[in-house]
Amino acid sequence: MTAPAMGPADHAGVRRNNLSLVLRLLGTEGTRSRAAVAAETGLNKATVSSLVNDLIDRGLVRELGFDGRRRLGRPATLIELDGRQVASIGLEINVDLVTVVGMDLGGRILFERGRAIDVARRPLIRTLATVTAMASEAYEEVRQISTTVAGITVAVPGLVDATTRTVAIAPNLGLHDLELGERLAEALGGDLRVTIDNDANLAALAEYRIGQCAGTQNLIYITGQTGVGGGLIVDGRLARGASGFSGEIGHMRVGPADRICGCGRRGCWEALVGLQQLMRDAVPDLAARLGAQKDKGPEAKVAAIVARAEARDPVALKALDRHAGWLGTGLSILVNIFNPQVVILGGFFREIGPWVVPTAERIMHEQTMAPDAGGCRIVTSNLGYSAAAMGAAIHAAERVFDDPTTVPIADATPLH
Amino acid sequence: MTAPAMGPADHAGVRRNNLSLVLRLLGTEGTRSRAAVAAETGLNKATVSSLVNDLIDRGLVRELGFDGRRRLGRPATLIELDGRQVASIGLEINVDLVTVVGMDLGGRILFERGRAIDVARRPLIRTLATVTAMASEAYEEVRQISTTVAGITVAVPGLVDATTRTVAIAPNLGLHDLELGERLAEALGGDLRVTIDNDANLAALAEYRIGQCAGTQNLIYITGQTGVGGGLIVDGRLARGASGFSGEIGHMRVGPADRICGCGRRGCWEALVGLQQLMRDAVPDLAARLGAQKDKGPEAKVAAIVARAEARDPVALKALDRHAGWLGTGLSILVNIFNPQVVILGGFFREIGPWVVPTAERIMHEQTMAPDAGGCRIVTSNLGYSAAAMGAAIHAAERVFDDPTTVPIADATPLH
Numbered sequence: 147m148t149a150p151a152m153g154p155a156d157h158a159g160v161r162r163n164n165l166s167l168v169l170r171l172l173g174t175e176g177t178r179s180r181a182a183v184a185a186e187t188g189l190n191k192a193t194v195s196s197l198v199n200d201l202i203d204r205g206l207v208r209e210l211g212f213d214g215r216r217r218l219g220r221p222a223t224l225i226e227l228d229g230r231q232v233a234s235i236g237l238e239i240n241v242d243l244v245t246v247v248g249m250d251l252g253g254r255i256l257f258e259r260g261r262a263i264d265v266a267r268r269p270l271i272r273t274l275a276t277v278t279a280m281a282s283e284a285y286e287e288v289r290q291i292s293t294t295v296a297g298i299t300v301a302v303p304g305l306v307d308a309t310t311r312t313v314a315i316a317p318n319l320g321l322h323d324l325e326l327g328e329r330l331a332e333a334l335g336g337d338l339r340v341t342i343d344n345d346a347n348l349a350a351l352a353e354y355r356i357g358q359c360a361g362t363q364n365l366i367y368i369t370g371q372t373g374v375g376g377g378l379i380v381d382g383r384l385a386r387g388a389s390g391f392s393g394e395i396g397h398m399r400v401g402p403a404d405r406i407c408g409c410g411r412r413g414c415w416e417a418l419v420g421l422q423q424l425m426r427d428a429v430p431d432l433a434a435r436l437g438a439q440k441d442k443g444p445e446a447k448v449a450a451i452v453a454r455a456e457a458r459d460p461v462a463l464k465a466l467d468r469h470a471g472w473l474g475t476g477l478s479i480l481v482n483i484f485n486p487q488v489v490i491l492g493g494f495f496r497e498i499g500p501w502v503v504p505t506a507e508r509i510m511h512e513q514t515m516a517p518d519a520g521g522c523r524i525v526t527s528n529l530g531y532s533a534a535a536m537g538a539a540i541h542a543a544e545r546v547f548d549d550p551t552t553v554p555i556a557d558a559t560p561l562h
Numbered sequence: 563m564t565a566p567a568m569g570p571a572d573h574a575g576v577r578r579n580n581l582s583l584v585l586r587l588l589g590t591e592g593t594r595s596r597a598a599v600a601a602e603t604g605l606n607k608a609t610v611s612s613l614v615n616d617l618i619d620r621g622l623v624r625e626l627g628f629d630g631r632r633r634l635g636r637p638a639t640l641i642e643l644d645g646r647q648v649a650s651i652g653l654e655i656n657v658d659l660v661t662v663v664g665m666d667l668g669g670r671i672l673f674e675r676g677r678a679i680d681v682a683r684r685p686l687i688r689t690l691a692t693v694t695a696m697a698s699e700a701y702e703e704v705r706q707i708s709t710t711v712a713g714i715t716v717a718v719p720g721l722v723d724a725t726t727r728t729v730a731i732a733p734n735l736g737l738h739d740l741e742l743g744e745r746l747a748e749a750l751g752g753d754l755r756v757t758i759d760n761d762a763n764l765a766a767l768a769e770y771r772i773g774q775c776a777g778t779q780n781l782i783y784i785t786g787q788t789g790v791g792g793g794l795i796v797d798g799r800l801a802r803g804a805s806g807f808s809g810e811i812g813h814m815r816v817g818p819a820d821r822i823c824g825c826g827r828r829g830c831w832e833a834l835v836g837l838q839q840l841m842r843d844a845v846p847d848l849a850a851r852l853g854a855q856k857d858k859g860p861e862a863k864v865a866a867i868v869a870r871a872e873a874r875d876p877v878a879l880k881a882l883d884r885h886a887g888w889l890g891t892g893l894s895i896l897v898n899i900f901n902p903q904v905v906i907l908g909g910f911f912r913e914i915g916p917w918v919v920p921t922a923e924r925i926m927h928e929q930t931m932a933p934d935a936g937g938c939r940i941v942t943s944n945l946g947y948s949a950a951a952m953g954a955a956i957h958a959a960e961r962v963f964d965d966p967t968t969v970p971i972a973d974a975t976p977l978h
Contacts, residue, residue, distance in 0.1 A: 479813075
């Protein structure tokens with residue numbers, strides 16, 4: 147194997163990679179001097195200075211005052227990521243809820259909106275119209291604040307082929323082989339770069355970057371919506387699998403054969419710990435009516451269960467206890483396979499957490515091979531039902547970290 | 563956050579990292595010019611030249627002839643990894659077999675030996691004596707060939723804490739809380755740096771580096787010994803989990819409750835697809851006798867099953883078919899979770915492959931959510947029962963790639 151002689155294209159590629167390296171370092175590690183950036187990246191100081199000046203010109207980095215802690219030599223100017231110039235949008239389409247979030251490059255939420263709709267029973271064209279309107283509104287809002295919008299990522303609960311921007315199968319939404327990315331890009335009139343990805347993957351990314359366990363190198367996020375999906379952070383990176391189809395944890399066999407899953411199989415985890423099943427078990431008298439309220443998001447349904455549990459209704463308490471057992475059994479399989487530091491329960495699991503987490507944790511410990519479950523604990527997410535949309539916004543912003551030259555050099559003085 | 567001023571220690575650290583970067587590039591990408599190394603690492607040419615000279619002085623890199631394909635400027639000298647100076651040793655302790663492998667840095671096998679012993683029923687002290695003798699023999703052999711021996715890694719089927727070099731639990735070996743690393747290091751008299759790790763992890767590493775699917779970014783390796791463990795390569799990296807306890811896939815519930823596992827639970831995958839169970843099902847009249855032959859490795863046991871299958875014995879064929887079904891069901895769980903490109907079946911699965919792989923692949927496809935099982939196929943390993951030992955040798959050599967300065971600068975001219 148021999149390498150070709152280096153041409154101008156290679157040099158541009160090296161510079162782009164180095165800009166990315168510096169911007170990422172400032173994004174994840176925070177404020178530091180140019181000399182520190184040079185030391186941590188292994189690049190020489192002159193190169194770092196040139197790269198930092200370029201990033202300042204693009205409005206992605208700003209200078210702060212001097213580093214007061216430095217004792218020797220000239221005082222060093224500190225630099226940090228300037229997240230304000232660039233925004234991105236994340237949108238989640240779930241069974242009964244569409245959520246949109248606008249976020250700046252520094253992770254600050256600029257805009258957030260949720261709308262309860264019944265995606266599975268609505269004509270696709272109406273859903274797309276709603277999604278387009280919500281995306282457009284978010285776009286208009288964030289453009290008031292940031293000069294560049296990096297793009298929009300759409301989170302979908304199902305198997306997503308990110309390369310072709312196609313939803314292969316999203317059973318709970320009733321979608322398959324839908325070129326969602328293409329359709330949305332058209333509807334948005336080319337204003338926004340559109341990518342799509344799996345909801346659990348994106349929620350896991352949000353937890354890893356901005357959640358209560360941010361930075362935890364091995365974590366599993368479990369979605370708590372109609373379906374149950376998993377997002378995996380392995381050694382600090384989102385594990386998408388070979389074609390982006392990882393995390394289909396809802397159909398592990400966990401329970402007895404009398405529980406028939408929507409997928410046709412028996413004993414699937416989703417059929418035991420999903421919200422539909424919990425409603426049927428915990429509030430059997432309300433389940434049909436609540437299930438029919440397609441204009442309400444999951445909050446209203448969970449609230450009914452929580453109200454009964456708080457009133458110490460024996461049926462609800464027994465159902466929650468059994469639910470906790472299935473939850474712990476399923477988690478033990480995942481913990482045996484992955485050995486994560488933490489399992490983060492998303493969506494409706496947060497509301498029912500007080501009734502299920504202690505039991506689930508005990509069962510998980512009992513059924514995990516590693517002593518003390520390998521140190522794994524269970525927490526409920528505090529990103530709420532917006533976790534996937536937040537992760538989608540973070541994902542859409544990745545393009546700027548990958549290639550800072552996608553943000554143009556500003557004509558005028560940057561905002562201050 | 564501010565960075566401290568750079569001291570000499572930081573500079574040494576940067577240089578060490580850069581030496582590592584260059585050596586790894588040559589190890590994984592092969593022969594190239596210094597200019598190509600500079601382009602691919604982003605380091606400047608003067609730095610690369612100095613780093614390469616250092617690696618040549620340590621006998622880790624050698625110069626080849628000129629790059630004939632280069633048309634412009636001075637002809638560039640090509641450089642490549644020189645694996646001959648450094649060897650490492652991998653050793654696997656399994657239930658009925660201890661295997662040792664000596665390998666050079668380029669992946670060439672220098673030495674290989676296996677010995678059938680009954681680890682679970684032997685006094686620990688005798689097992690350690692055997693292991694020590696085998697490791698010493700390998701050490702003496704590889705020292706004849708390579709000037710530096712980077713260390714020995716020992717593969718164990720169980721939960722291994724690599725940091726403390728302790729076997730937390732290895733149920734099939736009857737070991738727990740054993741400071742194996744410490745004990746072996748003492749027994750070897752300090753000659754060799756000893757590390758320990760899980761057998762499935764190390765076998766997966768071997769497959770990723772030197773197996774038939776080398777370089778496949780997402781793969782699962784399944785051990786086929788008494789127990790069933792998994793090694794996971796996720797996005798090109800071995801996924802060990804938070805404390806090295808990942809891959810405990812043997813105790814997923816896959817089958818009916820009438821199959822009681824050694825762990826006390828019901829329906830565990832290991833109790834369905836492990837070699838013990840297959841012997842009981844496929845050659846029920848021989849199972850007791852074969853199981854008692856503790857001086858024989860797994861080959862003899864599998865050979866009895868294969869002989870019956872080849873003779874079209876209906877009991878054996880039926881057992882293999884059922885085995886294939888459980889195999890496919892368990893794999894579908896893993897494929898749903900990981901979305902790998904390939905599942906590699908190790909150990910005894912190779913011998914029974916012709917009877918089980920087609921059915922297992924069909925069942926896996928049926929039970930995986932992703933269309934066409936996300937493109938995943940099943941292959942049997944061609945690294946045989948030495949896969950974990952080979953992976954252990956590769957792992958022991960990692961230290962040199964991480965820090966090439968662990969190999970001393972040679973006094974005399976390097977070997978040619």
